[in-house]
Amino acid sequence: MRARLHTLIDEAESLADAPDAGAAVVGFFTRMVTQSRTKRAFSDVLALAGIDIEPETRATALKLQSALDVPLRRAQEAGDIRPDVTGPELMALIAGVSAAAERGGWDERLQDKALEIVLDGLRPAGRREG
Structure with a gap:
């Protein structure tokens, strides 16, 4: 579990310098949900940052959350x-949508539509689609 978290941390940290922070955050979110359809317990790993577990694993999960802070802030500034x-x-949104995709056995169309709705909700009101 920690190895999987470290891989995600590395990916999230690499987003800090992405030319388009908004696209980087959305891409990361989308990849996490897409992977949830094929990798069992993935959403459980993402949710670990918010519950009491082994201190070392919890600290690693919190590092993932922290690694997303820079690209998130940059995407907000943009x-x-x-x-x-x-x-x-x-x-919480990544973990929740990932859990739903994982446990619900979503097909690609449902996954795409759910992602569209959630990601639209992350956009400022003037930039929302539809």
């Missing part, structure tokens, strides 16, 4: 993500 979204809220 106007791509609403300014009131916090790191813990972003992680």
Whole structure:
């Protein structure tokens, strides 16, 4: 579990310098949900940052959340993500949608539509689709 978290941390940290922070955050979110359809217990790993577990594993999960802080802040500064979204809220959304995709056996169409709705909710009101 820690190895999987370290891989995600590395990926999240690499987003800090992405030219388009908004696209980087959305891409990370989308990849996490997409992987949930094929990797069991993935959403459980993402949710670990918010529950009491082994201290070392919890600390590693919190590092993932922290690693997303820079790209999230940059995406907010660019106007791509609403300014009131916090790191813990972003992680909760990723974990929740991933859990639903994983446990619900979503097909690709349902996954795409659910992602569209959630990601639209992350955008500032003036930048929402539809």
